[in-house]
Amino acid sequence: MNGAQSLIRTLVRTGVDVCFANPGTSEMHFVAALDSVPEMRGVLGLFEGAVTGAADGYARIAGKPAATLLHLGPGLGNGLANLHNARRAHTPVVNVVGDHATHHKKYDAPLESDIDPVAGSVSGWARRSDRVAEVGADAAAAVAASMEAPGQVATLILPADASWDEGGQVAEPLPSRTPAAPGPQTVSSIADILRSGEPAALLIGGPACREPGLLATSRIANATGVRALVETFPARLERGAGLPAIERLRYLAEQAVRQLDGVKHLIVAGTRSPVSFFAYPGKPSDLVPEGAQVHTLADPSQDVVAALEALAEQVAADTLPTLAEPALPSLPSGPLTANNWAEVVGALLPAGAIISDEANTSGAALPAATVGAPRHDVLTLTGGAIGQGIPVATGAAIAAPDRPVVNLEADGSAMYTISALWTQARENLDVTTVILNNSAYAVLRLEMLRVGADLSGPAAKTLLDLSSPDLNFAKIAEGMGVPSSRATTCEELAEQLRRAFAEPGPHLIDAVVPPHL
Amino acid sequence: MNGAQSLIRTLVRTGVDVCFANPGTSEMHFVAALDSVPEMRGVLGLFEGAVTGAADGYARIAGKPAATLLHLGPGLGNGLANLHNARRAHTPVVNVVGDHATHHKKYDAPLESDIDPVAGSVSGWARRSDRVAEVGADAAAAVAASMEAPGQVATLILPADASWDEGGQVAEPLPSRTPAAPGPQTVSSIADILRSGEPAALLIGGPACREPGLLATSRIANATGVRALVETFPARLERGAGLPAIERLRYLAEQAVRQLDGVKHLIVAGTRSPVSFFAYPGKPSDLVPEGAQVHTLADPSQDVVAALEALAEQVAADTLPTLAEPALPSLPSGPLTANNWAEVVGALLPAGAIISDEANTSGAALPAATVGAPRHDVLTLTGGAIGQGIPVATGAAIAAPDRPVVNLEADGSAMYTISALWTQARENLDVTTVILNNSAYAVLRLEMLRVGADLSGPAAKTLLDLSSPDLNFAKIAEGMGVPSSRATTCEELAEQLRRAFAEPGPHLIDAVVPPHL
The missing domain is CATH 3.40.50.1220 (TPP-binding domain)
Known part of the structure; x- marks a missing residue:
C-alpha cells in the first residue's frame, strides 16, 4: 500500500468519504489511489475556491468534515478565501495540500513556494506528512483535529514521495474530545x-x-x-x-x-x-x-x-418557547425590486430547503419573507470573504442529496467562484441559484458612504460599477451546463423558481434587480 | 492630503500610473482618492487573480510596474497564484493590500487574518505602512524595490486609517539600482x-x-x-x-x-x-x-x-547572427486537431502581436508554426500556476493599446480566472482569446503516466476529465460581454481569427480540439 492509499483508507475509516479535489501532478498518486478505495467519492472542482467552499458547505450540513485536495502553494492560495470563511464558521475541514517530493524541494522548481506559513494563516492545526509510514496516522490526527470543538481547518501537507512510496499504514480513528458544558x-x-x-x-x-x-x-x-x-x-x-x-x-x-x-x-x-x-x-x-x-x-x-x-x-422551567407560525408572503407582482424578490422566494420555498445566503445588500428583506416558510437551514457568509455562496451550495447539496438547495447570490460575489456551477452540473446537484443582479458592488457604495469617502467622482464610481458591460449570468451558467433563465418581474421569477424546484438537477435564475443605492 | 492621496500621487510621480483593483471597504479611501489624481488609471477586476495577473502582464510589456489594490488577507489569497507567477517572471509589481484600521485589528473582526506571512510567500519586499506621514515614502520605496534587478513583487500593506488620516506626504522617486555587468x-x-x-x-x-x-x-x-x-x-x-x-x-x-x-x-x-x-x-x-x-x-x-x-x-567579433526568414505556414483545412490550429494562428498572426501563451499541452506545434511569422512577443506561464493567460493578456493590452494581443488558452486553465474577460470587455481591449478546448486536464493525463500512477480506474479518469458537461466558452464569454464564436474546423478558425483581428475590442474563439491522450 502506498502513502496515498493509506491516507484515503484512513479517511474513509474515520468517516470522511467525500474529497473535493483540484489536483495537479504532485497529487497524481492520490488521484490514482481513489480507484482502490471506492468508498471515497472524489468531486472535481475547476478552481480551488470552489473546492474549499464546497468542503465548508458539506461539513456545515453533514456535521463531519470532507477532505480537500489542492495542488501546491498556488492551489492553496486559490482556496484560501473560502478556507478563511470555513475558519470563521468553525467548520471542520481536512485540507490536504500536495507538495513536491521532499528531495525535489531544494531545487526551487518553478512551482516551489513556501506553503507552511500560508497554511498557517487559516489552519487551527497543520502538519507536514513527510514519512510514508506516518501518513495514515497523520490523516487520523488531522480528522480528529478538524473535529475538535468548535471545529477548524486541519491542513495536511503531503509531499509527492510520501504519497507514492510503498509502506503506507492505515490508522485507526482517534477519539474526538467532546466539548465540556460550563460549570x-x-x-x-x-x-x-x-x-x-x-x-x-x-x-x-x-x-x-x-x-x-x-x-x-x-x-x-x-x-x-x-x-x-x-x-x-x-x-x-x-x-x-x-x-x-x-x-x-x-x-x-x-x-x-x-x-x-x-x-x-x-x-x-x-x-x-x-x-x-x-x-x-x-x-x-x-x-x-x-x-x-x-x-x-x-x-x-x-x-x-x-x-x-x-x-x-x-x-424558565415552566415556560414554553415561541414558535413561528406557518405563514407565507403573498406572491408580489410587477417588476422585481431590491426587496420583493425575497417574497417570491419566501412564498415558494420548498420544505427542508438549505439556503446558501450570499445575497448581501439585496438580502435585507429575506428574513421577514421566510420566517413562516417551511423549516429550512440558512448558511451565511461567516468570514466576509465573498465568493462563498456557489461553492457552499455545491457542498451542501453533496451532503444532503434529498434536500433542495437554494443559493441566493449577489452578482459581484458570484464572479469569484462562478466555476462551481460546473461541478453542480457534473454532479447533477439539486441547487437553484438566484443571482441578484444589480450591476454593482452595492455593498461598497454603501460602505463608501459609511467610511466617509467621497464617491462623487467618476473614477471612484467606475470601480464600484458592474454594468458596462452587464453580466448575463444565464449565458455564463449555460456555458457550464446549468439550465438557466432570466427574470425581470415577480411573475417570471415565480414561474422559473417553480420549474427549478420541480425539476431535478441545477438551475440558475438571473434575477435583474435595481440597486439599493 | 490623506494617506491614500499621498500614495497615489507618489506612485504617479514614480511613473506608476495604472492600478488594477478589486477593492473592499477598507480600501474605499484609496478608491475615492483616484478622482483627485486623474493621472492614475484604475482598472477593475472582478476577482483578484485577474488583478494580479494583469499587473504581471502589464509590466512584462510596459517595462515598469503597475499597482494592484487588493482587499485584506482573502483578497491577497485570491491573487496569490498569479503573484507567484509574477515572482517567477521577475516582474516588478507594486502590490497594495488594504488592511483593517490599525486600532481595529485587535478585535479580530470576521475579515481579520494574518496577512504578513501570506504576503511574504510571494514578495521580495514587504512593508506595513501604518503611519500616514510615511505612506508616500513607503510607496516610493515599494516602487524602487519592485524594480530592483531582476524585478520582484513589492507588497505594501495599507491599514485603512493610514489611508484616510490627513497628513499624507508625497515622496520623490528613489533611484533604482542598475544591474551590474559581470566582471x-x-x-x-x-x-x-x-x-x-x-x-x-x-x-x-x-x-x-x-x-x-x-x-x-x-x-x-x-x-x-x-x-x-x-x-x-x-x-x-x-x-x-x-x-x-x-x-x-x-x-x-x-x-x-x-x-x-x-x-x-x-x-x-x-x-x-x-x-x-x-x-x-x-x-x-x-x-x-x-x-x-x-x-x-x-x-x-x-x-x-x-x-x-x-x-x-x-x-564572435566578426560573426553575424542567424535570423529567421519570413515564412508563413499554409492554411490547413478540415477538422481542427491538437496541432493544426497552431498553423492557422501562425498563418494569420498580425504584425507586432503579443501572445499570452497558456496553451499547455495543446501548444506543442506553436513555436514551429510561428517562427517565421511577423515579429511578436510571447509571454509564458513562468510559475506554473495555471490561470495566468487571460489576466496577463488583459494587462498586456493595457500596456500596449496599439498592439494586437492573442491569448492562446487551455480550457482547464481558462476557468481559474475567466472573469478577466469582463475587464477586457469593459476596457474594450484588443485581445483575441483562442480557447483550446479539449475537454480535459490533458497535462495531468500526461503527467499521470510520467509519475507512474495508474490512470485506468474510473475515479481517476473522472478527475482529469472536463467533459460531462462540456464547457461552452463562447456562451461564457458572451455572458461577460465578449463577442464570441466556436470553431471546429481550420476554415472556421481562420475566418473567425480574421474577423477578430480586423475588429477592435475583445473576441473569443472556442476552438474545439481533440485531446492528445
Whole structure:
C-alpha cells in the first residue's frame, strides 16, 4: 500500500468519504489511489475556491468534515478565501495540500513556494506528512483535529514521495474530545443576572443556532425578558415555521448598536462579544454599549446547547418557547425590486430547503419573507470573504442529496467562484441559484458612504460599477451546463423558481434587480 | 492630503500610473482618492487573480510596474497564484493590500487574518505602512524595490486609517539600482571554455530573451558551435521573422535531457541551472548531464545582455547572427486537431502581436508554426500556476493599446480566472482569446503516466476529465460581454481569427480540439 492509499483508507475509516479535489501532478498518486478505495467519492472542482467552499458547505450540513485536495502553494492560495470563511464558521475541514517530493524541494522548481506559513494563516492545526509510514496516522490526527470543538481547518501537507512510496499504514480513528458544558456556577451566576431585572441581551451563536439551542433561548427570553439575538453570520441557522424566530444582530454597526441600546448585561453563548465588521473613522469597533458588562455563558469551544438548556432549566422551567407560525408572503407582482424578490422566494420555498445566503445588500428583506416558510437551514457568509455562496451550495447539496438547495447570490460575489456551477452540473446537484443582479458592488457604495469617502467622482464610481458591460449570468451558467433563465418581474421569477424546484438537477435564475443605492 | 492621496500621487510621480483593483471597504479611501489624481488609471477586476495577473502582464510589456489594490488577507489569497507567477517572471509589481484600521485589528473582526506571512510567500519586499506621514515614502520605496534587478513583487500593506488620516506626504522617486555587468574575468573564462571545443550549451533567460540578447547569443552560437537554448518559461520572448530563432529548453524532463545530452559545460545567462518541473519516482530533479560543469555568465540580478554582448565581442567579433526568414505556414483545412490550429494562428498572426501563451499541452506545434511569422512577443506561464493567460493578456493590452494581443488558452486553465474577460470587455481591449478546448486536464493525463500512477480506474479518469458537461466558452464569454464564436474546423478558425483581428475590442474563439491522450 502506498502513502496515498493509506491516507484515503484512513479517511474513509474515520468517516470522511467525500474529497473535493483540484489536483495537479504532485497529487497524481492520490488521484490514482481513489480507484482502490471506492468508498471515497472524489468531486472535481475547476478552481480551488470552489473546492474549499464546497468542503465548508458539506461539513456545515453533514456535521463531519470532507477532505480537500489542492495542488501546491498556488492551489492553496486559490482556496484560501473560502478556507478563511470555513475558519470563521468553525467548520471542520481536512485540507490536504500536495507538495513536491521532499528531495525535489531544494531545487526551487518553478512551482516551489513556501506553503507552511500560508497554511498557517487559516489552519487551527497543520502538519507536514513527510514519512510514508506516518501518513495514515497523520490523516487520523488531522480528522480528529478538524473535529475538535468548535471545529477548524486541519491542513495536511503531503509531499509527492510520501504519497507514492510503498509502506503506507492505515490508522485507526482517534477519539474526538467532546466539548465540556460550563460549570453550574457559571450558569447560576447568569441566571442571577437574568433574574435581576436589569436590561440584558443574550447573543447566541455556533451550534446554539439549531433547534435545541433556539428552543432553550426562546424559553429563556420568554421567562426573563432578555433580548435574544443570533450572531450576525451564523454558520448554520435553523429557521421557519415551528421554530423560534430569533432576530439576528445586524451587519451595520449603527443598527447593531440600536439593537443593543440600553443593555446593561450582554450574555454571549457559543459566540464572541460583538465587534464592528470594519472600522469607520471616529466610530468604536466594540459594539458593546458603554457601561455594559459582558458575561460568557459558553465560549465557542464549550457545549453551548447544554449550557442554554441548563440555564433554561433554572430560569424558565415552566415556560414554553415561541414558535413561528406557518405563514407565507403573498406572491408580489410587477417588476422585481431590491426587496420583493425575497417574497417570491419566501412564498415558494420548498420544505427542508438549505439556503446558501450570499445575497448581501439585496438580502435585507429575506428574513421577514421566510420566517413562516417551511423549516429550512440558512448558511451565511461567516468570514466576509465573498465568493462563498456557489461553492457552499455545491457542498451542501453533496451532503444532503434529498434536500433542495437554494443559493441566493449577489452578482459581484458570484464572479469569484462562478466555476462551481460546473461541478453542480457534473454532479447533477439539486441547487437553484438566484443571482441578484444589480450591476454593482452595492455593498461598497454603501460602505463608501459609511467610511466617509467621497464617491462623487467618476473614477471612484467606475470601480464600484458592474454594468458596462452587464453580466448575463444565464449565458455564463449555460456555458457550464446549468439550465438557466432570466427574470425581470415577480411573475417570471415565480414561474422559473417553480420549474427549478420541480425539476431535478441545477438551475440558475438571473434575477435583474435595481440597486439599493 | 490623506494617506491614500499621498500614495497615489507618489506612485504617479514614480511613473506608476495604472492600478488594477478589486477593492473592499477598507480600501474605499484609496478608491475615492483616484478622482483627485486623474493621472492614475484604475482598472477593475472582478476577482483578484485577474488583478494580479494583469499587473504581471502589464509590466512584462510596459517595462515598469503597475499597482494592484487588493482587499485584506482573502483578497491577497485570491491573487496569490498569479503573484507567484509574477515572482517567477521577475516582474516588478507594486502590490497594495488594504488592511483593517490599525486600532481595529485587535478585535479580530470576521475579515481579520494574518496577512504578513501570506504576503511574504510571494514578495521580495514587504512593508506595513501604518503611519500616514510615511505612506508616500513607503510607496516610493515599494516602487524602487519592485524594480530592483531582476524585478520582484513589492507588497505594501495599507491599514485603512493610514489611508484616510490627513497628513499624507508625497515622496520623490528613489533611484533604482542598475544591474551590474559581470566582471571581465568571468566573461574571459567562459570565452575560453567556448574556444576549448568541448561540447557546451548556453542557456539564456530573463532580459536576454529580447532582441539584443538573442542577437548576441546567435552570434556566439554561430562562431563557437555552442548549443543555444532559451529557458523553458521566459517571461517575455521576442520571436518571429528577422530575429534569431533559438530553441527553448523543453518542459518535459525526458526531452530536456536529450537537448542537453553530451554537454560538458552548461553556461547559464540570466537564468538558473535547469531543474525538472516536478519530481518523478526514480528520476533526477537536476537536469544538468552527469559530469557536466555549470558556469554562470550572469545571474538573473546581473546585466545579462551586457554580458552576452561582451562575450560575443570576444568570441564572435566578426560573426553575424542567424535570423529567421519570413515564412508563413499554409492554411490547413478540415477538422481542427491538437496541432493544426497552431498553423492557422501562425498563418494569420498580425504584425507586432503579443501572445499570452497558456496553451499547455495543446501548444506543442506553436513555436514551429510561428517562427517565421511577423515579429511578436510571447509571454509564458513562468510559475506554473495555471490561470495566468487571460489576466496577463488583459494587462498586456493595457500596456500596449496599439498592439494586437492573442491569448492562446487551455480550457482547464481558462476557468481559474475567466472573469478577466469582463475587464477586457469593459476596457474594450484588443485581445483575441483562442480557447483550446479539449475537454480535459490533458497535462495531468500526461503527467499521470510520467509519475507512474495508474490512470485506468474510473475515479481517476473522472478527475482529469472536463467533459460531462462540456464547457461552452463562447456562451461564457458572451455572458461577460465578449463577442464570441466556436470553431471546429481550420476554415472556421481562420475566418473567425480574421474577423477578430480586423475588429477592435475583445473576441473569443472556442476552438474545439481533440485531446492528445
